[in-house]
């Protein structure tokens with residue numbers, strides 16, 4: 001699985017138990033990112049709609065959520081991946097910008113990305129394999145990158161994994177149908193069909209996914225944009241079109257409240273953490289419009305960059321790491337009986353020691 005800040009790798013087990021506990025057969029993951037949560041919901045049999053504004057996230061959702069593994073010609077897919085792996089490097093925009101000016105990948109791997117990405121466009125543009133092959137390339141690049149997880153600053157010396165040759169793998173596809181939607185969550189809720197279970201995991205602060213993951217955005221769009229700064233970010237990051245209301249302290253609470261209130265869903269789960277602009281009480285208050293509210297809190301390890309520390313462009317450590325752990329919150333809201341059913345399934349989970357079991361607020365009376 002790819003490195004992604006805010007990814008819910010550690011909470012996925014609890015979220016899917018909550019969905020199972022309310023018997024969900026339809027679900028929505030409205031800020032789907034890596035699609036990790038959407039994948040788990042699909043794995044347990046729900047028809048999932050995965051929504052995000054990022055182009056790379058849409059491609060991941062087309063691969064893992066809307067593609068039915070039963071409809072894919074596995075031999076054709078394996079042949080396509082093998083053929084792409086056999087291509088030699090061809091220096092182009094990706095190599096020059098991201099591997100010579102910036103240091104995302106080693107230049108020899110960058111040249112292979114250039115050759116493979118051009119070939120996917122030439123040979124597979126109109127094929128159902130297109131999002132599968134793009135996903136395979138994005139994941140392959142992530143395995144050999146030289147970052148701490150964000151595409152904003154690079155390590156002074158190449159990371160050991162970046163010295164490995166880029167190698168594409170066949171993605172692990174899931175059985176069953178689903179839907180991928182590139183859209184603003186606030187717009188999507190207006191037209192989406194009702195679902196049994198919805199999960200909301202918005203950005204919590206000013207750090208924009210569009211700039212943190214700009215290399216993937218360009219790798220998928222393949223539009224060779226003008227760029228700026230040492231990380232060679234896309235010039236269009238400066239425009240209003242690629243800003244999210246969820247990245248501004250002033251607009252985030254209102255935008256999220258709109259989505260929470262507008263969703264046609266029985267049980268809604270909203271993620272937040274104690275570093276968010278939205279405090280615990282505000283979160284509960286926002287969810288109260290849907291009925292009963294319960295809050296689960298998980299003591300968690302912060303993302304890898306926080307463990308490694310803050311560095312300047314020359315690789316020198318600057319500043320202090322303030323803390324290594326945080327509290328991840330899940331507010332579960334909806335009709336009382338459905339919420340308590342969902343919570344019961346989560347209570348039955350055994351946490352395996354890598355993650356602390358949640359503490360729960362709400363109880364019989366709820367918080368809302």
Ligand SMILES: C[S@@+](CC[C@H](N)C(=O)[O-])C[C@H]1O[C@@H](n2cnc3c(N)ncnc32)[C@H](O)[C@@H]1O
Nearest residue numbers: 006007008031033034052053184185201209244
């Ligand atoms: C905290 S991350 C979600 C991580 C995800 N749950 C996972 O496990 O990978 C927030 C996501 O919200 C997306 N996003 C930002 N603004 C959005 C908007 N207005 N509508 C939908 N998605 C948005 C970002 O692209 C990012 O992928």
